[in-house]
Amino acid sequence: MNINATLIGQAIWFGLFIWITMKYVWPPLQKAMADRQVLIADGLAAAERGKHEQELAAKRAADALREAKEKSADLVAQAEKRAQQIVEEAKGTAKVEADKVVAGAKAEIDQEVERAKQVLRERVAELAVAGAEKILRKEINASAHADMLVALKQDL
């Protein structure tokens, strides 16, 4: 073990390498590593935020879907109700119309009957007059007994 001037030379080498590391190796690497750490932290935070937002969006979508379903169910129910109403209304109108038609027909029938009765009455009166004329041609003057004939016609 002989200690000699090599010691000084080695110390100079050592100092030189410490200087190189201190000046050219460590600072840029430290900066790069620190920057990357920040970058990664930011990325992770962003991912977390994105995930959270995605969850929120999914929840919102589910809400919207449920709302839409409720709304459509409401609409269908309303439409059904309205349809029912319309059918009811139509039924009512048809009944009224039908009643009107029936009433009109009845009135017409009554009129017809009345007219037929009138005609028949006149015919009967004529026949009666004609029969009576035939029977009473000689004895009875039509004009003299006109009052009586009219009264008879009225009774028929």
Added chain:
Amino acid sequence: MSAEGGLTTTGYIEHHLTNLVVCADSSKIDGVCKGFWTFHLDTLLVSGILGLVVFGLMAKFASKATSGIPSGGQNFIEMVVGLVDQQVRDTFHGKSALVTPLAITIFVWVFVMNAMDLIPVDFLPFLLGKITGNEHLPFKFVPTTDPNLTFAMSITVFFIALFMGLKVKGFSHFMHEVFAVPFGIKLAPVNFLFRVVEEIARPISLSLRLFGNMYAGEMVFILIALLGLYQLPLALPWELFHILIITLQAFVFMMLTIVYMSMASESH
């Protein structure tokens, strides 16, 4: 390569444990470099080239560092640097622009130097012998087996810790800690002595731990290599085990440095 070409076992081991030295004439004793002004050329070259390559690469990747998706190289460097930074964060609670780069430098540099130990012991010397034409040229390829290197590192760490303590605590507080802790100002000489022993023990243990581990590991590789063909079933397990050791030693050196820095900058 055992006992070939007239090389004895002792000679082989010695060859592997001898540094390539250069020195001024004034430092020569009997024609051999033994004085203080001797340089271990192999240690200086290998550690310097490894450091330049590794830190150059790291600086290159760092200059292109992006906070977006990192390239493979950047990713790898970030992994290593992040590991070291995590240790610093866990242990060192002060504010300093120096501690993390220091810890990164120590971990990476010590690791690559230790990793030279994983290259088979005779491979690089053989290559070097072929290139230079001198088979007996001594050259140690694992710089951390040279105590000069480990001491240089630990002493540098010691001084950085000292200055950091002075800077963070201020001169008066620092002096108070040196002379009045743990027994109070009345026993100032005892406190001072304790402090000195503590401060000196740290760099010594720090450097000798790394040196001893790597030297011993290298030694075992050399001894295994001496077995000739029988080295094969032994070299592999030791190699695998050594991967653990080199990483652990680099980590321990780095960790203790962080602890010393943290102790220097915190009141206790």
